[in-house]
Amino acid sequence: MPNHFIEPHKGKLLVLTPGMGAVATTFMAGVISARKNLSKPFGSLTQLQTIRLGARSNQRNPLIKDFIDLAGLDDIVFGGWDVISDNAYEAAKRADVLKPQDLEPLKDELGSVQPMKAAFNQKYVKLLKGENIKPLTNKWELAEALREDIRNKISETGASRAVMIWCGSTEVHLHPSACHQSIEAFEKGLKNSDEAIAPSQLYAYAAIKEGVPYANGAPNLSADFPALEQLAEQEKVPIAGKDFKTGQTLMKTILAPGFKTRMLGIRGWFSTNILGNRDGEVLDDPDSFKSKEVSKTGVLDSILQPDEYPDLYKDLYHKVRINYYPPRGDAKEGWDNIDIFGWMGYDMQIKVDFLCRDSILAAPIVLDLALFLDFAKRAGKSGIQEWLSFYFKSPQVNTGHIPEHDIFIQHLRLKNSLRVLGGEEPITHLSENF
Amino acid sequence: MPNHFIEPHKGKLLVLTPGMGAVATTFMAGVISARKNLSKPFGSLTQLQTIRLGARSNQRNPLIKDFIDLAGLDDIVFGGWDVISDNAYEAAKRADVLKPQDLEPLKDELGSVQPMKAAFNQKYVKLLKGENIKPLTNKWELAEALREDIRNKISETGASRAVMIWCGSTEVHLHPSACHQSIEAFEKGLKNSDEAIAPSQLYAYAAIKEGVPYANGAPNLSADFPALEQLAEQEKVPIAGKDFKTGQTLMKTILAPGFKTRMLGIRGWFSTNILGNRDGEVLDDPDSFKSKEVSKTGVLDSILQPDEYPDLYKDLYHKVRINYYPPRGDAKEGWDNIDIFGWMGYDMQIKVDFLCRDSILAAPIVLDLALFLDFAKRAGKSGIQEWLSFYFKSPQVNTGHIPEHDIFIQHLRLKNSLRVLGGEEPITHLSENF
């Protein structure tokens, strides 16, 4: 295949994170730590995964980062916004994800990342409080201020370009309204401070207007509506979303495709979570849980196709519970009971107990999305990047497309997309000489 | 793509099972039960799975069995061998897999399947005893007797053709020796009753010589050596193996690819099984466990590629234990503890408890292999059918090929192979218009 033209990377890449809590600071700490050879960026495809090119017997298996032109870890500089004014070192300590002995050697570099004032309104995240907030109230003015922040931070860090990855809290559940249907309506809404526009949408708008690729790590609406999709196409900016795939949902998107390949039916799937950090406290409230629940429960339907396989999956009873449980601290535990059935309808049960760490699973996603979106921009891609569905609980897709939740199909799509962008044939996994 | 020529199916298909224990009788019961609309053959791709043709938006998703020309359930007739002379109804009751109320309506049909005398030698399965055994001792004569059995049973049942699926016990662990290296050496070995030739090899040889496709559901050597591979090519007979992928290994080949796609490292994987049937009793003995262990532990290495990802998987400590535990009866329980690590080397743990039923998981594999191998034969395929790796713990591959254990790659391969055989394009899962 002919090579796509990829503009070579050069200069620094600024990674901007709205939200500088557990996820963002764990991401920053890991990048700095890897640069110092103090740890490895496990969980990151851009840093560790190889890609097979051509037939297996050819034995061409370069690292992804040697096959396509990605920015390197040394090229990354950091910026962010938060409602709390702690710098990244202080915030990482407060988050209590990483051990003291792992944070100490990174103190100076993390300490130098000071959050910009946030565009924030408690109406959209009821249980979050802070004082590091822009004093503006008009949404258009807030968006303009964020655009200015972006330009200033690029200049301040000497970066040649930027990407923005939402690492902030889950906002209340919102449906797209009239003001979300076109660029014009949205900009009018900004000027009117339309209630339907939540802060995360201001960040997404500002990024896209500045030509900065945007990814959305939470289930918020953010950039997931026609106005910003059109804007991204118009401004030739790649975007991706939404809700990082970690923890219990990650396990679900691994297991469910497995049962389906083997045509094993599922009667019920009960998932309960216990977690003790701020995230847990917020999600224990039924209202705040709503955005998350929609994102979490859609997964099974999409993978299992109950309309196509009614005998196997139509009566599946799926229940997801999240429980605030302080003794667990920042760690999290997900327990699943899965009732499957096979031949002649006979029942089997599976229990999965996952003692997991959300920030540890999310941090490499931040890195990969930053590097892949920067690459996509330089490759001339714009709008929704469906090939990055792999990283999301609720993959954002173009109108008319069906989101793919099967992590193995998502993974094949990601790698075949890279092959094509790198001028190689996609792979079908047929045996040689079949 | 041009259509392959497939010889249309017509007449009865005889499914021959060496071994008429839990797996074979559960298979037979389910086929008969489905024909009577008393249950559904869940777990079977040939009966239930659809196949997407062309772009997603085309919405062409026929059932596999409507896309390619497979024999139907009504076409199947049964035959088998066993060391115990119980008919299939009695054997099913003894196996205690299916509930009495599910077996009763099938009593007449199951009762009419009477096992032929087995070619058996206790030296190769130490803990199995029986009286329904051919009185011959020379291995050539035994093989000839089995060939005669096959011809007689085809004629007796009025079938137009047959397939053979090994459903017998696990034999002691054997390595290929000199007599396994060529057709001539093997036939000489038969005549000399060479010790290296175990009974399952006699069945495989007899099947291939009679033009009957052969699949191997146990970890036995059986047809997994040069002599029978050459014979299968020469006689234009498709073969496949080995060891049906059920239970804990099924879960492992679902989970391990999931961790690997996300570049999550694994420090250790501890798997313990408790089971209370005859299978468990046999495998509790360290010697008998050997064949099984080799089959079970190879899986992770093959999926995870520790040579390619030493930081992630080279130090993985993998331990598999099987425990005879009578209270569990025919059911089985597999408990896994998996120690994974991510970003910066931080640890997480996963526990999986699978209350499973081996025969329920194995029976649809017998059906699918019977129908797919019959189809492969009519499509002119011969020798090892790598595209059927999906069904096996230890996929048999051609010399120089690397076995694929990742169940999702196996599944894509299977379906892309069907697409190609049906004259359609294989699928790459790229987004439309990417």
Add this chain to the structure above:
Amino acid sequence: MPNHFIEPHKGKLLVLTPGMGAVATTFMAGVISARKNLSKPFGSLTQLQTIRLGARSNQRNPLIKDFIDLAGLDDIVFGGWDVISDNAYEAAKRADVLKPQDLEPLKDELGSVQPMKAAFNQKYVKLLKGENIKPLTNKWELAEALREDIRNKISETGASRAVMIWCGSTEVHLHPSACHQSIEAFEKGLKNSDEAIAPSQLYAYAAIKEGVPYANGAPNLSADFPALEQLAEQEKVPIAGKDFKTGQTLMKTILAPGFKTRMLGIRGWFSTNILGNRDGEVLDDPDSFKSKEVSKTGVLDSILQPDEYPDLYKDLYHKVRINYYPPRGDAKEGWDNIDIFGWMGYDMQIKVDFLCRDSILAAPIVLDLALFLDFAKRAGKSGIQEWLSFYFKSPQVNTGHIPEHDIFIQHLRLKNSLRVLGGEEPITHLSENF
């Protein structure tokens, strides 16, 4: 010690169960089945447990039923009330606890137990419906009708005496009000049909007035207030309650005393239940869950004495969740995560998954309470029988006494009480010759 005078048992003992659902019919089936030697009444102390008398080395260990004068299984006859008019055989089939093959041989005897019309008001159990209901509305008249039922049923069955064990549903959560403070106030309340008087209180009142011992298997108020406690003393009727100790709470009262004996601290105890029967449906509703939750969560506080051991248990975070999950059917599953700590405050975790069956655990409690209460009556005991705390989630105690939840102390108390009633010394478990 001198022997208490125990009036010898003679004649039939009528066991009356308000509620003829899963628990009551499983109890009846098991008694009949044991009489026919078709099964054993496992779980029953009165039938199976021995009691040590004197020093260990004396080796005097008779069965409880050989040590004290209990009614035998052959003496028992059944009676009950239910809002549904199914006889006990039909009700048992509907409950789906016992296998068809175990119910068939009991069909005639179970079928002959026809429920009397219930005193029922949907206001107190919102999700229960039925048509077999007394047409009265005045509560005094309803109580009188129940008393008449009791007399009639005793006469009809030829019994010499009766006991009543509440096996009905959980009523909405009620607090004792003014009408519960004295016999007079209560009887006035009955005549006024006071709203604070729920149906289960009518049954308890009717029983006590008829001299029939009463035990309460649900968390309902029932007989747990001054008026009925006084009445029981006055009428010389023994009573006991409340809420049969089964499932997750049973496990909790086994484990928590264990941790406490060893002075292991507990940071958190998270308990979730999934169950799919009518019970689960009712309790999934937050309001209906209230009575149950109060009964379930008090257990830990009472066992662990956080006031006495603040460093170990004061900050314990205890959460109990009940989830309606239809795939589980009548079976039930309780999953617990327990975060304990030891020496120097170091953490450990315990997970318990209990695949349990509530009716199987409750049925022997019905039997034991019936026989022990009948015995207590003949031994001249009246009012609250604290020595039967062993069987209850929320032991009812006399004013000023502290309920004991530790199952091992409860057990010792039960057996030492039997020893004393049988004229033997209580046991201290000191070593001989200490």
Add this chain to the structure above:
Amino acid sequence: MPNHFIEPHKGKLLVLTPGMGAVATTFMAGVISARKNLSKPFGSLTQLQTIRLGARSNQRNPLIKDFIDLAGLDDIVFGGWDVISDNAYEAAKRADVLKPQDLEPLKDELGSVQPMKAAFNQKYVKLLKGENIKPLTNKWELAEALREDIRNKISETGASRAVMIWCGSTEVHLHPSACHQSIEAFEKGLKNSDEAIAPSQLYAYAAIKEGVPYANGAPNLSADFPALEQLAEQEKVPIAGKDFKTGQTLMKTILAPGFKTRMLGIRGWFSTNILGNRDGEVLDDPDSFKSKEVSKTGVLDSILQPDEYPDLYKDLYHKVRINYYPPRGDAKEGWDNIDIFGWMGYDMQIKVDFLCRDSILAAPIVLDLALFLDFAKRAGKSGIQEWLSFYFKSPQVNTGHIPEHDIFIQHLRLKNSLRVLGGEEPITHLSENF
């Protein structure tokens, strides 16, 4: 009851530990840390538990340590032997049980505890190696050298008295032989260096001869034979054993009594352990596992009394597995599957997963045994202290006595023994005014 005469404690108490590995150093660290108010000695009855005196309503619940005259933490000084010459600080770091930040403040005090040269012979602990070993070979001389060590260490530390708690490795499984039957035979055996005398017996002998109470934390024979039992009586020295009750066995002795109180039958109990420290490595070897297995499997039989309850427990299939699994490090995980049955023989299942830490559970036992044995000595007790069974997997008892494994009976016995020694009435848990 009259008060026993207890000689008041005064002066320092030297706690001697043969073995200065994970358990001993965790014990020492916790004592020092508690003295500095840096942590609490959770898990210790002598430090934390209260004891009820008289009727509940009297509200007399002093701490055990305020009720009887125990040595205080400030009175304790340490001494020990080990085959490795690391001091206690270095050994604690190597053991990797406690976090660096918890060990640092204890560095000086731990660092000052230097191990004496061990009496060791690799024949009895095959996988242990070290260089800090007494150069003697004659067993009598070794015993004399240990006696001298004890006298020297008492003098060196200025202690007024000592206790010895075995914290060393598990020796190979030995049966008592002729030389174990009398004091004379044993001393003759020492002089002959009889093969049947393992090193732990030398320590026990030396202790008893020096009037030092001895407790045995491993399943070794040690002091569990007539010769040393007689010697202990003769020298008026209390002894106790054997094998500290921690981890999975602790859980078993909590759960099994619970099932038994309720007359629930048990079909099977499968216990598997994974552990990654030196202990695990040693026990993975089938021969070394033998001593441990005997100690672990006896527990259920003793608690459940299958001879008394054959229908419930005679057919119990009990299997214990220990697996060396390096990824787990010093932590340990025990997974149990328990198949119980109830009413009419219906089955239920329980799974318990215990993420435990052996040294954290064992350390407070060392402390309690040291203080209670010292107290027993001052109270004039000699020989086997059955009332300390509470702490052991394999309680050592006097000839003719039956060991008690039920942790709740053990606990009652311990506390009733303390009550009696303190001049109070033992408790029977009867209700007041019953």
